[in-house]
Amino acid sequence: MSPPDGSETVDPVLAAERAHLARAAECLTQMRAAASAVVDAGVDAWASERLGAARAERLRALAADPGVPPFFGRTDTAPADTAPADTAPADTAPADTAPAGTAPTGTAPETFHIGRRHVRDAAGDPVVIDWRAPISRPFYQATAADPQGVARRRRFGFSGAELTGYEDEVLAGSSPAHPEEKGEFLREEIERPRSGPMRDIVATIQPDQDDVVRAPLSESICVQGGPGTGKTAVGLHRAAYLLYTHGGQLARTGVLVVGPNRAFLRYIEQVLPTLGEVDVEQTTVADLTARVPVRAVDRPDAAVLKGDARMAELLRRALWGEIRKPVDSLQVPLDGRKYRIPVERLKRYVDDLRRRGRADDDQQVLHYAAGRERLMMVLAEDARRQKEEAGGSPGDAETRRAARSAEVRAFCDEVWPAQDAAGLLSGLWSDADRLARAARGLLDDDEQALLRWPVPPRSVRTAPWTDADAVLADELAGLLERTPGYGHVVVDEAQDLSPMQCRAVARRLAAGSLTVLGDLAQATSPWSPSDWRETLAGLGRPDTVVRPLTRGYRVPGEVLDFANRLLPLVAPGLLAATAVRSDPGALRVRPVAAFAGPLVDVVAELGTSPGSIGVVCADAAAAGVAALLAGAGMPAAVLTDDGAETPPVAVVPATLAKGLEFDAVVVVDPAAIAAAEPRGLHRLYVVLTRAVSTLVVLHRDDLPAPLSERVADHTTL
Numbered sequence: 094m095s096p097p098d099g100s101e102t103v104d105p106v107l108a109a110e111r112a113h114l115a116r117a118a119e120c121l122t123q124m125r126a127a128a129s130a131v132v133d134a135g136v137d138a139w140a141s142e143r144l145g146a147a148r149a150e151r152l153r154a155l156a157a158d159p160g161v162p163p164f165f166g167r168t169d170t171a172p173a174d175t176a177p178a179d180t181a182p183a184d185t186a187p188a189d190t191a192p193a194g195t196a197p198t199g200t201a202p203e204t205f206h207i208g209r210r211h212v213r214d215a216a217g218d219p220v221v222i223d224w225r226a227p228i229s230r231p232f233y234q235a236t237a238a239d240p241q242g243v244a245r246r247r248r249f250g251f252s253g254a255e256l257t258g259y260e261d262e263v264l265a266g267s268s269p270a271h272p273e274e275k276g277e278f279l280r281e282e283i284e285r286p287r288s289g290p291m292r293d294i295v296a297t298i299q300p301d302q303d304d305v306v307r308a309p310l311s312e313s314i315c316v317q318g319g320p321g322t323g324k325t326a327v328g329l330h331r332a333a334y335l336l337y338t339h340g341g342q343l344a345r346t347g348v349l350v351v352g353p354n355r356a357f358l359r360y361i362e363q364v365l366p367t368l369g370e371v372d373v374e375q376t377t378v379a380d381l382t383a384r385v386p387v388r389a390v391d392r393p394d395a396a397v398l399k400g401d402a403r404m405a406e407l408l409r410r411a412l413w414g415e416i417r418k419p420v421d422s423l424q425v426p427l428d429g430r431k432y433r434i435p436v437e438r439l440k441r442y443v444d445d446l447r448r449r450g451r452a453d454d455d456q457q458v459l460h461y462a463a464g465r466e467r468l469m470m471v472l473a474e475d476a477r478r479q480k481e482e483a484g485g486s487p488g489d490a491e492t493r494r495a496a497r498s499a500e501v502r503a504f505c506d507e508v509w510p511a512q513d514a515a516g517l518l519s520g521l522w523s524d525a526d527r528l529a530r531a532a533r534g535l536l537d538d539d540e541q542a543l544l545r546w547p548v549p550p551r552s553v554r555t556a557p558w559t560d561a562d563a564v565l566a567d568e569l570a571g572l573l574e575r576t577p578g579y580g581h582v583v584v585d586e587a588q589d590l591s592p593m594q595c596r597a598v599a600r601r602l603a604a605g606s607l608t609v610l611g612d613l614a615q616a617t618s619p620w621s622p623s624d625w626r627e628t629l630a631g632l633g634r635p636d637t638v639v640r641p642l643t644r645g646y647r648v649p650g651e652v653l654d655f656a657n658r659l660l661p662l663v664a665p666g667l668l669a670a671t672a673v674r675s676d677p678g679a680l681r682v683r684p685v686a687a688f689a690g691p692l693v694d695v696v697a698e699l700g701t702s703p704g705s706i707g708v709v710c711a712d713a714a715a716a717g718v719a720a721l722l723a724g725a726g727m728p729a730a731v732l733t734d735d736g737a738e739t740p741p742v743a744v745v746p747a748t749l750a751k752g753l754e755f756d757a758v759v760v761v762d763p764a765a766i767a768a769a770e771p772r773g774l775h776r777l778y779v780v781l782t783r784a785v786s787t788l789v790v791l792h793r794d795d796l797p798a799p800l801s802e803r804v805a806d807h808t809t810l
């Protein structure tokens with residue numbers, strides 16, 4: 094490590110790097126001034142508005158957060174046989190013109206400072222290279238065995254915006270890095286106390302993570318990774334990378350990030366803006382499918398059934414079953430006369446269109462609502478043909494009028510009635526015969542009974558809609574009309590998606606690609622798969638390659654090993670993640686006679702160290718735990734799923750803990766967490782893997798079997 098800031102000796106390297114930092118900040122200020130000074134002279138109002146929006150966008154992208162330094166790393170290239178000079182940073186070379194992905198060798202040494210965004214000087218020469226540019230890749234990928242043209246990699250340490258130190262790794266033409274230096278920055282970065290939302294990991298992305306981040310846009314990827322292996326971080330950085338690399342294409346089609354709940358979204362939502370990407374839509378499946386006002390909760394067996402893939406066929410039948418066979422001929426008015434279409438021809442028209450609604454490809458299929466419109470036009474065109482055959486020449490406007498005529502409308506209302514998703518679903522749940530027709534051969538009588546409302550609601554709006562109903566209404570909406578798709582979708586905690594939720598995400602995919610993130614060992618929903626095939630097929634990308642991430646960054650080894658004892662029970666055969674850090678004091682397992690006193694003591698003690706605190710307990714206990722801690726004068730409150738701010742001491746209902754992390758975690762009554770739901774051990778596995786620095790487990794009852802072995806080793810309180 095370099096001398097810390099304020100040491101007696103003035104390190105010339107540090108001084109030179111600080112000068113470069115100041116220069117980069119100055120150049121960024123100039124870039125911002127130049128962007129805001131552009132005027133839209135000589136353009137019309139529309140173009141001016143567009144340019145204004147583009148400029149605002151560019152200004153937002155350039156807005157420097159004073160806490161975020163313009164660069165975090167540097168690579169020095171050198172001719173293959175030349176050792177790097179340990180001197181001040183040379184002026185950066187025109188890095189953008191270097192060959193993609195490799196630093197040049199056999200040429201004069203070059204220096205590239207790597208930062209969150211590109212910074213150039215007044216002459217247009219790069220001062221900082223965007224981390225996503227091809228030339229930045231060796232910063233993440235180079236090793237002593239494969240230096241990729243990099244002679245030395247330098248990582249910078251900051252305190253706020255002030256550059257306080259650096260760590261060098263000599264890669265080419267020399268021995269590997271000094272062992273005591275390598276990895277220090279990674280450890281410090283991980284252990285920096287959390288005081289708010291999730292941070293980006295752009296300075297320390299690891300090679301296996303970088304492979305996922307930079308995979309081509311055309312490639313759909315499924316990342317299976319144990320707790321804290323960086324799946325969420327990698328998915329978000331991939332979104333940022335793709336937007337940088339395929340900006341034009343993705344600006345049109347968009348990128349969507351789907352997370353499990355609003356508490357999780359709130360935790361991750363700042364990562365992409367910090368990386369300069371403000372236009373990514375981040376949402377939950379519930380918000381994506383909010384087609385009906387949810388005001389009720391399904392019985393567990395009903396929820397399971399409503400998430401089942403059979404529901405897709407049931408709904409398809411229910412909707413297309415609304416179409417009736419024409420029973421009589423039709424008179425279509427055109428230009429003052431009526432033209433008769435015989436019933437056989439009407440049947441053929443309807444059948445042809447109905448067949449086109451069966452195609453599997455959502456992009457090719459004729460959607461129900463479009464089919465109705467099409468039928469109106471087909472009928473009007475039939476009349477037009479008849480008139481032409483009789484020597485007339487009706488125009489387009491007349492034909493369109495015929496398509497809208499009362500006669501044609503009445504016919505379509507009868508034969509191909511207009512539908513809306515909520516109304517149709519309400520009809521199914523209220524009308525046993527209608528449901529039975531759609532469910533024939535798919536669901537037995539008991540299953541149908543599970544779906545029906547005991548009392549028909551007074552109106553569609555006030556019906557007892559549930560989350561699972563919303564997903565079904567979204568499926569129907571997707572049959573009625575084409576759902577707009579995104580160019581790339583990142584879906585997190587995907588192991589929990591029901592088959593019907595998978596379909597809802599797949600509908601948003603259009604022709605785009607997918608990044609699926611998840612961990613089968615953390616699967617807590619009733620649909621949880623034992624391998625990824627089913628989920629990937631449900632998401633419409635069955636050929637997606639599954640890539641493992643196995644290095645655990647969040648959780649210290651002692652804690653991860655403890656939680657991993659559950660793995661043979663929760664996910665037999667799954668490769669366990671191994672922690673990159675170890676801390677013998679990180680795990681404390683403490684048997685207690687009652688929770689109240691020890692809990693208050695432990696939280697008070699943890700509160701003396703900086704960082705976030707999460708107290709995780711069974712959902713039913715959360716209010717009581719929060720009241721207890723608040724009563725003892727602590728800033729504790731229950732974490733909610735409405736996206737509200739996380740309290741300083743967050744009392745986390747176990748079912749909300751997924752995806753979250755805290756510097757210190759207290760797990761209260763693990764036996765109650767495990768007993769609270771059918772996949773309670775999976776939930777416990779999630780809960781035990783949320784701590785970055787310290788995990789305290791308070792238990793009154795025996796711990797689940799694999800956890801109680803040798804547990805005395807960790808009983809330190």
Ligand SMILES: Nc1ncnc2c1ncn2[C@@H]1O[C@H](COP(=O)(O)OP(=O)(O)OP(=O)(O)O)[C@@H](O)[C@H]1O
Pocket residue numbers: 279282283292293294297298299302318319320321322323324325326327612615646647751752753754782
């Ligand atoms: N390369 C890295 N450098 C620094 N920190 C990292 C790195 N990779 C992951 N982390 C940190 O480790 C923690 C866990 O990452 P993340 O939440 O993305 O993991 P995950 O695999 O999604 O976990 P889980 O499945 O348990 O929710 C985060 O604080 C993240 O910032």
